Amino acid sequence: MLVIEDLHCSYGTAPIIRGLHLEVGEGEVVSVLGRNGMGKTTMVRAIAGMRPPEVRGGAIRFYENDLVTLESYEVARLGVGLVPQGRHVFGSLTVIENLEVIARAPRHDADSWTLERVFEFFPRLEERCESFASNLSGGEQQMLAIGRALMTNPRLLLMDEPSEGLAPIVIGTIKETMRSLKGPGLSILLVEQNLGLALSLADRIVIMGPHGVIVWSGLPEALENDDEVKRSYLGV
């Protein structure tokens, strides 16, 4: 569904990604690992249609569309739901308003996301539905950011470091929820620094090296047992 071919991105004159190839299949969860500064967030921004970075070459195909030529709101409408790094919920809006502000139902089937379904997934959000998002804890904000992305009825969920800055116990909760999100209708591209989260969720793991080039790709089990790869590319 998502095919990235020979992608080149830069910020101004500084090239960040030089030749990235990546594929995410229907219903697949792919986790992108890599150290800081390899270009993971740049890739996420490029897919989501956010500028900068400028895309200098290559293609990002999502079904039959080339996302490189599209505006970010057009990318979102095609069914790419973004959970941005640092969560970025609307602080001056209540939890319900955060979810309803982008509610739209392009697919009128049972799989469509509604407020009720999001609350079913995150009961904690229902308890705090009238609170302003800025008053939520980090974990609650992360749940809200995921719920907000789901409300756009995505076919691909782009998650940029959902575990960042969260306590281990909260990461556990998010992990459980995301495991139940996995299904035929939703593919997930999970960018992570947290090896545990990636290993337990991903169907396939890719490791991004300098300049956004994929240096390793394989099954989670293979990575778990390969201490050499973990040491040289992830520093663990």
Place this chain on the structure above:
Amino acid sequence: MLRSLSLTARVKLGLAAAGIGLGVAAPYIFDRFVIGLISLALIAGLFAQSIDLLGGYAGLITLGHAGVSGTAAYGVGYMASKAGAGFTAQIAVGFLAGMTAALIFGVMAMRSDGVYFIMVTLAQGMIVWGLSIRLFRITGAENGLTGIPRPPAVELYWQYYYLTLVVVVLCWALLGIVVNSPFGTSLKGLRESETRMRMLGYNTTGQKLYVFLIAGFFATVSGILLVYLNGFISPSTVILAASAIGVLEAILGGIGTLVGPMIGAFIIVFVQNVVSIYVSRWPTLMGTLFIVVVLFARRGLVGAISDGWNKWLHRNDAPVSQEPVLTSSNRTAGP
């Protein structure tokens, strides 16, 4: 039914009823001068509310809004004093002129935000002011347009006051529907972060044009009400200060609310017209008032009152969560 409402809701309902009651009774209580001022304040309040829809809700501060209301007023004035047309034609042309200005300005401004939006709208207001001075045949230049009579049914000052009251309350209700709709929520999202709204699938460019047109409609109504109130229009109606005072009224009363701009408008209109009788340096007084409000009530008078009310309401509770203050730091943080 009343019992099911919270204390805050009942107090609000009571205040609204008292306000409307006082509005209806005003001509029996006050003299002609005060009623004229209340009419003026109601119109200024509607104008400030339409600015607040853009600035307070959508985060798009405009400094050229008087260009829209003024264009509408000039449309009416031209049809009345130069073309000698009937009232229906006057009002129709007023609406057409105001909405055309809003459409053109909206298309010009919809791709910018923040400081650039302010500069674009500032320039638009200056263009209208420049044209009002240059286009002598249409606008009468510095002399303005005089001899704009009111329709016979609302000719007397108290009749026109009631018309103003009804129109302003009606517009207030319509604005209430707009800001409480999903569109209103999306405006608050836009205020926080345009990038975020776009990545969630919002065409924010179109959204900005819509809100500009809606605000333009209410500014147009205020412009038409104003020209019939004064029976006169001149370039001083469309100067930068006219737009700026609308913004200040909204800030003084409390941005991001509808009652705030109205309260701000009443304060400023009465300080300008009543206090100036006794104090010759009333602008100094106004300036001091602004500084006090900005320093001690970041969300304006309405914000200060509602904070105080919540504190009193929850005086025995654990600390209460408050609506976050809109600052430049949380507006610009992140995408």
